[in-house]
Amino acid sequence: MKKLLFELKTPFLITIVFIVICGLFYPLLMTGLGQAIFPSQSNGSLIKVDGKVVGSSLIGQKFTDVRFMKARPSAVNYNTYTIADKANGIYTSVATGSANLSPSNPTLKVRVESDLKTFLKANPTVSPKAIPDDLLTASGSGLDPQISPTSAEIQVPALSEATGLxxxxxxxxxxxxxxxxxxxxIGENTVNVLGVNIDIAKALGLN
Incomplete structure (x- = not known):
């Protein structure tokens, strides 16, 4: 028995040491460095307006007001669901990840056609063929808050009419x-939709 306990002593102590190092000191060190060097990023790149958090520069949001720029289809609907949606099971949680539907999936076709129809109704001067792909397709994560400059610029006429700007x-x-x-x-130029909409809200005195 003593021999067994002696043989277990070393691996036990090694386990304790690594628990302390990897489970305590390392997380505290990384958290401290993150807060000291990259405080905004380590706290979620939150965007505040008048001291109130309105979103993150890393997470897409769905905008339904005609006065605001539209983002690409997103997996996130935390800012648009209602109590009824939650009760009916339409909203279950803040999920990440796209639907991962193949191009041949009829569900994807129905969704894209519906989004296309909605976009054309809000932007009647735009030709269907002129609509960039990113306005009708979700990103791999389903969270991207950016759209291409072309996707932003194509919405300007409708936004100008709706806002008076x-x-x-x-x-x-x-x-x-x-x-x-x-x-x-590396990569492409991108436009942060939330940032644009915050500026629109400020210009309209909505903040």
């Missing part, structure tokens, strides 16, 4: 919220 002012908001390619050549 000039097209020039709206284009300035788009440019302000456009993130350039990383290092000038």
């Amino acid at each position: 000039s097209k020039a002012d709206l284009n300035k908001m788009i440019q302000k919220n456009t993130q350039q390619k990383l290092f000038g050549f």
